[in-house]
Amino acid sequence: MIVSLIAALARATPEQLAAIQAFFPTEESVMVAPAIVSAPPKKSKPAKPAVLPVGEGIPTAADYRVDEVAHGVCISRRFNGGEDRRWKPFVYRESQCGNAVMKGSDICAKCAAKEERYAGDPSPKCDWLGRLTEEPFGWSRMLGTTWALNKPPVFLGEAAPVSARGGGAKAAPKAASPPPPPAAKAAPKAKAPLKAASPPPPPAAAAEDEAEEVSACLKLIDGNIYIVKDGNVYEYDEMAEKAGNFAGRLNPDGESIDTEAEEKSASEEDD
16 A cells, blocks of 8 residues: 555656645644743742840740741751840840751751751850751750759849840930038148159050950850950850850951860960
């Protein structure tokens, strides 16, 4: 049958071939449907950190937790801008990191590095505070943790809430007390001989005291307060208001801690 069909086509006239060809589609006559490109899924926006609890009564532990966790971005816990100094010692309200997550993970690369350091040395100096979907660590400065149970913070209710970069509201000025009534003039007394003025302290001692004062200062690093002295970073004991354990050396950027570095004295720093 195929042989006879080929023979018939060979004997057909050009007009007959054109009529036969009309029944078969060509590449030009075939319309290709455009490919449908789906839009990439939108990432969830991180939950905005709520303001510190304000209202009647004393805030509870639930008031210092994130109301709703935003998924699709890093869900690690942060303390930046969440300290409430109406408590003594102050406590933190948690917030969400919100950075872009790594592929196949629910946290960002920076928080993943902190979590890895914490796995080898579970201490606050690693700056890993856990995930918002988990309970805070026992040492966290939050209500309801072991830290708060061991030394319960006292709610003062007077100091205004402060952020990591701001201070509390200034207290209202006290009313001026009335001036005391004028005292009766006493009989003039004989003037005592003037004492010789004590000599000023040597300039070297004054410069040394000034250098000592400048070299040690309080610094907020990743939401925690530390004492920095001669490049060494120490934990800050809020109750005793003094330096605690050595946490590491301050990195050149002045905003992070090298937890692997060893403590150095002032003389070693000069060398």
